[in-house]
Amino acid sequence: MKAIDVPEVAGAYLFEPTPHADERGFFCRTFDAEAVRSVGLDPDAFVQDSVSRSVRGVLRGLHLRSGAGEAKLVRCSYGRVFDAVVDLRPDSPTYRNLACFELSDETQVTLYVPAGCAHGFQALTDTADVSYRIDRPHDPSEDVTIAFDDPELAVPWPLPVTSTSRRDREAPGLAEVLRQRGK
Template sequence: MTVKEVPEIAGALLFVPTPYADERGFFCRTFDAEAVRAAGLDPDAFVQDSVSRSVGGVLRGLHLRSGRGEAKLVRCSYGEVFDVVVDLRPDSPTHRNVATFELSGETQVTLYVPAGCAHGFQALTPTADVSYRIDRPHDPTEDVTIAFDDPELAVPWPLPPTGVSRRDREAPSLAEVLKQREV
């Protein structure tokens, strides 16, 4: 497993495994505590695993947590997604940068999203499963959502959205969220 820094988002990392494929399919290590530790992260800090399944064109995000935020490891375990990270950490050298990735079940690449960054994705295949490993239990009172179609962010979503939750459809702009966070 190799680790690559994401230049657009300070502290974001890609964990790139080596799937072993043959006529039966493949085998792949998707989490390695030593690789995580060598990248400067505490592998024991991740306390909750979750998975979402989306149908093609479904868009989820952009989401983040208030308070001390939430760091997460994100991997498309089946299918393919267009993944987005927005750096909203005020003291970050990459503040307000947007980075996009294609994550897939074929490569099993894991993206580390630092706390304080917004995250979202769109399913590119008829079915896409996204696995999350999160560094603290979910608390819905800390959920923050930013409009996925905010013109300031100009995220280049590859498909017209075929499904968006009410929460995501009604999300405020980045400017509104930042104004609320200043209070």
Template sequence: MKAIPVPAIAGAYLFEPTPHVDERGFFCRTFDREVVAGVGIDPDGFAQDSVSRSVRGVVRGMHLRSGAGEAKLVRCSSGEVFDVVVDLRPDSPTFRNREFFLLSGETQVTLYVPAGCAHGFQALTDLADVSYRIDRPHDPAEDLAIAFDDPELAIPWPLPPTLLSERDRTAPPLSAALTRISGVIA
């Protein structure tokens, strides 16, 4: 497994596994504490694992947490998703940068999203399973959402969105989230 820095988002990494393929399919490591620690991430600093299943066209996001934020490892274990990260850390050298990734069950690549970044994805296949490993217990009172179609973000979702949660459908614009998380006037 190797760690690949994401230049557009300071502190973000892609962890690319080395699959062992044979006639049965494949086997690969999806987490390696030594590789994670080697780039300065505490491998023991994760508190919860979760998984979501989405159907083609579903958009989940853009989400982040207030307070101390939430760092996460994200991997599409089955299917394929268009994944988006937006840096909303006011002191970051990549503040307001956004980056897009294609995560799939074929590659098993894991994305590390630093705390303070908004994250979302769109399912590109009939079913897509996304696994999350977060660095602190979930607290719904800290949940923030940003409009997935905010013109300031201009995210090029590959498919027309088919299903959204009520929270995502009515999420406020980026400017409101920035005010809430840091007092920044957008």
């Protein structure tokens, strides 16, 4: 497994595994503590694993956590998703930058999203499972959502949005979220 720097978002990484395929399917290491350690991250810091299942066109995000934030490792374990990360750390050299990726079950690439970055994705296949490894227990009082269709961010979602949560549909734009957070 190798770590690849994401230049658009300081401190973000793609962890690219080496799937071993044969007539039975494939085997792939999806987490490697040494690869995580090689870029200065603590592999023991991750305390919670979660998974979501979405259907084609479903959009989840853009989400982040207030307070100390939340770092996460994100991987599409089944299907394909269009994934977006926005750097919202005011002291970051890539503040307000957007990085977009396609994550898929074919590559099993894992994306590291640093704390303080907003994250969202859209399912590109009939079924898409996304696995998350998170560095803090979830606290709903710290949930922050930014409008996925905010023109200031201009995330190039590839499909029409077929479904999203009420929270995501009613989310304020980036300017309002930054104002509320005093940034």
